[in-house]
Amino acid sequence: MDGAVIGLIGTVVGAVSGVLGTLITIRLGGAEQRRTQNDQSERQGRSSAYSALVTACSRTYRVGYAAHATLQAEGHQQSPNDAETLEEFRSAVEEALEAVSVVKLHGPNGIACAADNLASAMSGWRSEVELLADGRGDDQRASEAIELYEELEDRFIALGRETLSGVPARP
Known part of the structure; x- marks a missing residue:
């Protein structure tokens, strides 16, 4: 060549x-x-879902705490306002449960479990408040239900921060 x-x-x-x-x-x-x-995009979706749940939980807490405090007040007499207050609480819980479903879709598993636990506590608290309204409730059980709800909401927030930032939450 x-x-x-x-x-x-x-x-x-x-x-x-x-x-x-x-x-x-x-x-x-x-x-x-x-x-x-x-x-x-995944991180943004998670951030939006977690934020929506925390916002819904904040509303649920405000409405539920007001209903709870009213029903536990000394000398409380049942009134037509009780039904309206309870309906507002039910509505807030339902809104928060919808937000839980979205969080579960975005995951990961740990945060989905934390959201499920929070939903259970929220529903349990609502049930205890409804029992108080019916005159069949127990003040101690209702107080324990709100404490559990507060604890699990704090746990969800800590896990959400950890998941979004990648930095483990401090105990």
Whole structure:
């Protein structure tokens, strides 16, 4: 073979190598960009879901605590306002339970379990308050139900922060 043919073959091989290298680099860069965008989108979805649950829990706590305090007050006499207050509490709990469902979809498993536990405590507290309204409740059990709810809400918030930041929560 003469030198010109060898040079031409070398040029073609170099060009093909350069094109393949560029294509591989573009493909890898695109995959990394998609992965980064997916991670960012997932984190944003979790953040929104966790925030919605915390907001719904805050409303539930305010409404539930007001109903609870009214029914536990010394000398409380049943009134038509009690039914309205209880309905507002039920509505707040239902809204929070919907937010729990969204959190469970976004996960991870630890946060989904924490949200489930919070939902159970919330429903238990509502039941205890309803029993108080019916005159069949126990003040001690109702107080324990609100304490459990507060504890599990704090636990959910700590796990949510940990999940979103990647930094373990301090005990």
